[in-house]
Amino acid sequence: xxxxxxxxxxxxxxxxxxxxxxxxxxxxxxxxxxxxxxxxxxxxxxxxxxxxxxxxxxxxxxxxxxxxxxxxxxxxxxxxxxxxxxxxxxxxxxxxxxxxxxxxxxxxxxxxxxxxxxxxxxxxxxxxxxxxxxxxxxxxxxxxxxxxxxxxxxxxxxxxxxxxxxxxxxxxxxxxxxxxxxxxxxxxxxxxxxxxxxxxxxxxxxxxxxxxxxxxxxxxxxxxxxxxxxxxxxxxxxxxxxxxxxxxxxx
Numbered sequence: 331x332x333x334x335x336x337x338x339x340x341x342x343x344x345x346x347x348x349x350x351x352x353x354x355x356x357x358x359x360x361x362x363x364x365x366x367x368x369x370x371x372x373x374x375x376x377x378x379x380x381x382x383x384x385x386x387x388x389x390x391x392x393x394x395x396x397x398x399x400x401x402x403x404x405x406x407x408x409x410x411x412x413x414x415x416x417x418x419x420x421x422x423x424x425x426x427x428x429x430x431x432x433x434x435x436x437x438x439x440x441x442x443x444x445x446x447x448x449x450x451x452x453x454x455x456x457x458x459x460x461x462x463x464x465x466x467x468x469x470x471x472x473x474x475x476x477x478x479x480x481x482x483x484x485x486x487x488x489x490x491x492x493x494x495x496x497x498x499x500x501x502x503x504x505x506x507x508x509x510x511x512x513x514x515x516x517x518x519x520x521x522x523x524x525x526x527x528x529x530x531x532x533x534x535x536x537x538x539x540x541x542x543x544x545x546x547x548x549x550x551x552x553x554x555x556x557x558x559x560x561x562x563x564x565x566x567x568x569x570x571x572x573x574x575x576x577x578x579x580x581x
Contacts (some may be wrong), residue, residue, distance in 0.1 A: 394480025492527015
C-alpha cells in the first residue's frame, strides 16, 4: 500500500475549532486560563475513557485507539494504479497462463491482493475466489467498523460525563456555602466540565468517528474493486473489458 501522507484538512479543522473556542472566549473578555481546569479534565476524559474501556474488549479498544492515527495520516487508496495492475495481469494471463503470474507474487505487498493472486495461480474456480475474498472483505469491514465505534461511543459518553462533572462541582459549591472563597472553584469546575464534555464529543470524538467510517468505506470499496478484477481475470475476460468495468466503479 502506498505511503501515508498527512491529512492537512484534519489538522486545519482541529486548529480552527480550537481557535474559534479560545478566540471567542478572549473576544468576550474572558480569561483563557478559566477554561483550563484539571479537575474537570480528569472527570470528563477519565470518565469517558473508563466507560469506553468497559464497553469494548481490549483488542477492539486498542485497535480503535491506533486507528485514530488515520485521521491525520490516512492510508492512500490508489484505485487507478490497482486497475492498471489488474489489466496488466489479465493480458499476461491471456498470453502466458495463470501459472506465469507466480513471479508477480513478490511484487505484491498487500495481503488481500496477494491472497487473490495466489488463488489465481493455484487455478481456483472464479466463484471459489469470490467466496473466499468476500469473507476476507466482510471480516475486514466488521473489524474496522468495530474499532471506529470506539470513538463514536466516546462521543456519546463525553457529554453525559460532562454533566456528571457539573453536578460534582455544584455539590462542592453546596458543601462550602459558608466559605465564599471556595465557591468560585466549584462553580468553575461545574461549567468547564460541561464545556469539556460537549466540546470533545462534538469537536473531536464524533468527527473522528465520522472520518474513520469514510476511510473504511474507501478501503472496502477498493477491496471490492480488486475482487471484481481478480474474478474477471479468473473468468478469462478481455483485458479491455476488465479495465472498462473497473474504471466505471471510479465514477
